[in-house]
Amino acid sequence: MIKPEVPFEGISLSINTHNFCNHKCSYCYERNRPVNLEWEYDFWNKATTPDGKRLNHRVTMPTNWGSTNLDGNPIQLEYIKKFYDYMLKSEDPLHILGTEDEWLYDKGAVLDFIGGDSMQYPELLHQSLKYWAQQMILLDHKWQGHWRASVSSNGTTLLDPRAREVAEYWKDVMSLGISIDGCPELHDSNRHTFANQSNGELQGSWQFIEKIIPWWQKHFPHNAQSSKWTLGGTNYHYIMQSVKFMYDVLGIKYIQFNRAMEDDIITTPSDIEIAYEQFSELVQWTLERDDSVYISPFSYHFFAKDVKSLNECMVEDPNFRRCGYSNMPTLAHDGHIYTCFRLLPAHLEPGSTYNLQQFSAGHINDLNPMGNKENILWLREDSVLCNQLMPEKCKICPILSSCPSCAAGNLIKGLSVGKKKHMLTSSTCEWAKLQIIFATKYWLLFNAKHPENKDYPITEKQAQLAEQLDREIHHYIKTGEYINLTNNIGD
Numbered sequence: 001m002i003k004p005e006v007p008f009e010g011i012s013l014s015i016n017t018h019n020f021c022n023h024k025c026s027y028c029y030e031r032n033r034p035v036n037l038e039w040e041y042d043f044w045n046k047a048t049t050p051d052g053k054r055l056n057h058r059v060t061m062p063t064n065w066g067s068t069n070l071d072g073n074p075i076q077l078e079y080i081k082k083f084y085d086y087m088l089k090s091e092d093p094l095h096i097l098g099t100e101d102e103w104l105y106d107k108g109a110v111l112d113f114i115g116g117d118s119m120q121y122p123e124l125l126h127q128s129l130k131y132w133a134q135q136m137i138l139l140d141h142k143w144q145g146h147w148r149a150s151v152s153s154n155g156t157t158l159l160d161p162r163a164r165e166v167a168e169y170w171k172d173v174m175s176l177g178i179s180i181d182g183c184p185e186l187h188d189s190n191r192h193t194f195a196n197q198s199n200g201e202l203q204g205s206w207q208f209i210e211k212i213i214p215w216w217q218k219h220f221p222h223n224a225q226s227s228k229w230t231l232g233g234t235n236y237h238y239i240m241q242s243v244k245f246m247y248d249v250l251g252i253k254y255i256q257f258n259r260a261m262e263d264d265i266i267t268t269p270s271d272i273e274i275a276y277e278q279f280s281e282l283v284q285w286t287l288e289r290d291d292s293v294y295i296s297p298f299s300y301h302f303f304a305k306d307v308k309s310l311n312e313c314m315v316e317d318p319n320f321r322r323c324g325y326s327n328m329p330t331l332a333h334d335g336h337i338y339t340c341f342r343l344l345p346a347h348l349e350p351g352s353t354y355n356l357q358q359f360s361a362g363h364i365n366d367l368n369p370m371g372n373k374e375n376i377l378w379l380r381e382d383s384v385l386c387n388q389l390m391p392e393k394c395k396i397c398p399i400l401s402s403c404p405s406c407a408a409g410n411l412i413k414g415l416s417v418g419k420k421k422h423m424l425t426s427s428t429c430e431w432a433k434l435q436i437i438f439a440t441k442y443w444l445l446f447n448a449k450h451p452e453n454k455d456y457p458i459t460e461k462q463a464q465l466a467e468q469l470d471r472e473i474h475h476y477i478k479t480g481e482y483i484n485l486t487n488n489i490g491d
Contacts, residue, residue: 001286001446002294004301005226005254008148008175010108011094013087014330014341017124018074021116023154023205026190027232027260029409030346039120040194047159047208050215055159055208057195074121075333080128082364083331088141094327095373100319101327108146114330114341119157122166129170152177155209156193158216168219176220178209180250181229182242182257189235213250226254228296233259233267233427239278243285247293256296259431261406263413272430273477279438287445297435298442300456307436307465308401310394314386317401325407326380335364339379342408354415383407383422389414390424396484398465403432430476433469440466 020036022043047055087093087109096102111132118125129149136144149170155178157163167176181187188204195203217224227246231239239257246252259265279297286295313320330341336357338344343356359379361370370376381387385401388410394400405425414423440463443456468485475483 001290001298001442002253002292004294004296004299008108008110010110010143010146010148011087011104012110012112012324012328013083014112014114014328015080015083015118015128016075016330016333016341016344017113017115017118017121018333019116019346022120022156022194023117024192024194024202026192027230027262027265029260029262029342029406030344035194043120043157043160044195046161047156048161049159049211050164053211073333074124075331076335077124077127077131079331079333079335079364080124081131082369083329083337084128084132084135086364086369087329088135088139088143093370094329095370095376096327101324104327106142108143108148110148110150112150112341114152117154117157118151119153119160119163119167122160122163125151126166126169129173147173149174150177151175152179154179154191154205155212155216156205158212159208164215171219174220176216176223177227178212178216178223179229180209180227180246180252182238183245184210186229186235186238186242190230190232217251224250225252226256227252228256228258231257231259233265234271236271236275236278239275240281240285243282243295247289253292254294256294258296258404259428261404261409261425261428263425263427265427267427267430269477269480272434272473275431275434276473276477279434283438283442283445286442287449290446290449298439300439300443307399307462309396309398310386310390310400313401318384318386320385320401321383321407322385322401322405323407325383326376329361329370331364336360337362337364337370339376340408342406343411347408347412356412359411379411383410388422388424389419391426393429393482393484394424394426397429399432399436399469402436404428429482430473433473437466437470437473 020039021030022040044055044057047057049055091097094101094104096104111129113125132147135141136147151167151174153176158167158178167174179191181190184204184206187206191205192202193205193208195208213224229242242257243255246255282295283298286293286298308316308320326339328340330338330344332338332344337360338356339361343359345356348356359375360372361376362368362372394403397403405428407422410422410424413425414421417423440458443458444463447453447456447458472483472485475481
C-alpha cells in the first residue's frame with residue numbers, strides 16, 4: 001500500500017462563514033442547520049455546469065427539518081479581518097508558549113473555511129483571502145509562503161460560475177476537496193439536496209456532482225486523487241463497491257473512509273458481520289494493488305502510534321489527546337471564537353437546553369478576543385483521554401487510544417446528561433476492532449509478499465491482539481454481547 005499523503009503542518013484557523021447548508025446529510029453532526037430558501041432560489045436560477053449548461057430546478061423545504069433560531073446570514077467580513085489581525089499580531093493567541101504545543105507557531109497556518117459550504121459565498125471567501133495575503137506582505141510575517149486555504153465542498157455549490165472563478169484564482173494555495181460518499185448509490189443514500197423533481201421529494205446530489213468532477217480533476221488534480229467519505233451504521237455493504245468505483249472510475253488513489261462517531265448512529269451485529277465480509281475482500285483487493293492505492297482503515301499508523309489501553313496511557317502518555325481540539329481557533333459567524341469548530345452552536349440538537357457559548361474563548365470585538373484563558377485551559381485539560389468519563393468497557397479496552405471519538409462530541413454528550421465533563425462516545429467500538437484486525441491481516445500478508453521490505457513490522461503481541469479482537473468480534477456477531485478477552489496478552 002502506498003504511503004498516505006503528508007498533510008501541510010500549521011495552526012488550523014477556521015472561519016465559520018455562515019450557519020445554513022444547502023444539503024441535508026443523513027449522518028451530519030451539525031444538527032441545527034437552518035435552510036435559506038432565498039439563497040436556494042437564487043442559486044438554482046444561476047447554476048451552470050462548466051460547459052455552460054444551465055440547471056433550473058425547483059426548491060422544496062423539507063418537512064422534517066424542524067425549527068431553528070440560528071441566523072441564516074453570512075459572517076461579516078470585518079469579523080474575519082479582525083480575526084486575522086489578532087492571529088497575526090498577537091504573540092501568543094492560543095496560550096501555548098512554554099507548552100509542548102509551542103512548535104505550532106513555527107510551522108505556518110491553514111485557513112479552513114467551513115459553513116455549511118463556504119463556496120455558497122464565494123465573494124466573501126475571495127475578499128477574506130485577499131486581505132490575508134495582503135497582511136502577509138505588509139507585516140512581512142513569518143507565515144508568508146507557509147500558509148494554505150482549505151475548502152471542503154459538497155460539490156453542488158461549484159455549479160455557481162463565481163465559485164469556480166474564485167477557486168481557480170486561488171488554486172495555487174487552496175486545497176479544494178469535494179465530498180464524494182463512495183459509489184453513487186451510497187452517496188445518494190446519505191447526501192440530499194433541496195432541488196427536487198416533480199414528485200416534490202428531496203433527491204441525491206450525485207447527478208449534480210458528476211458534472212463538476214471533470215473541472216475539479218483539471219484544476220485541482222492533486223486534490224482529485226484523494227477523497228474521504230463517511231459511513232453510517234447500516235450501509236457497510238457498500239464498502240467494496242465504493243472503493244472500486246472511486247479507484248476504477250474516478251481515478252482516486254488515496255481512499256479514506258470512517259464511520260460516523262455519534263452514539264445515536266446505531267450498528268447491529270448483522271451490520272458488523274457485513275463489514276467483516278467487506279473488509280476481508282478489501283484486504284485481498286488492496287494487496288493486489290499495493291503499489292497504487294492507499295486505504296485509510298489499513299493505515300500502518302495504528303501500530304506506529306503504539307495502541308494503548310487506559311492504564312498504559314496513564315503511565316506512558318498521561319496527556320494523550322486524539323486531536324488538536326483546544327488549539328484550533330474557530331471564528332463563529334456571530335463573532336465568538338471557539339477552540340474547535342465542533343463547538344459551534346449548530347452542532348447542538350434543536351431545542352437543547354444547554355449552550356456551547358459558555359465555552360467561548362472570547363468575542364472578536366473584545367479587547368483580547370481569546371482572553372478567556374480559563375475556558376481554553378479547561379477544555380485542553382478535561383479532553384485529555386485519561387480525564388474523560390467513559391463506560392466500563394472502555395476502561396479495560398486494550399485499543400482505547402486508537403478508538404475514534406470526537407472531543408467536542410464527547411463534551412456535548414456530557415452536557416446532554418447534565419455534566420460539565422467530556423464523556424467518551426463508544427458506538428465505534430466494533431468498527432475500531434475491525435480496523436485493528438484487518439490492518440494487522442493486511443500488513444502480515446504484505447510482509448509475506450515483500451520479505452525484502454522491513455518498514456512495516458508486526459510484533460507477536462500485535463498479532464496476538466488482532467487474533468483476540470477477532471474472537472471478540474465473532475462473539476458479538478453471534479450473540480450481540482460485548483466481551484473482553486484481551487487482558488492477558490503478554491509483553
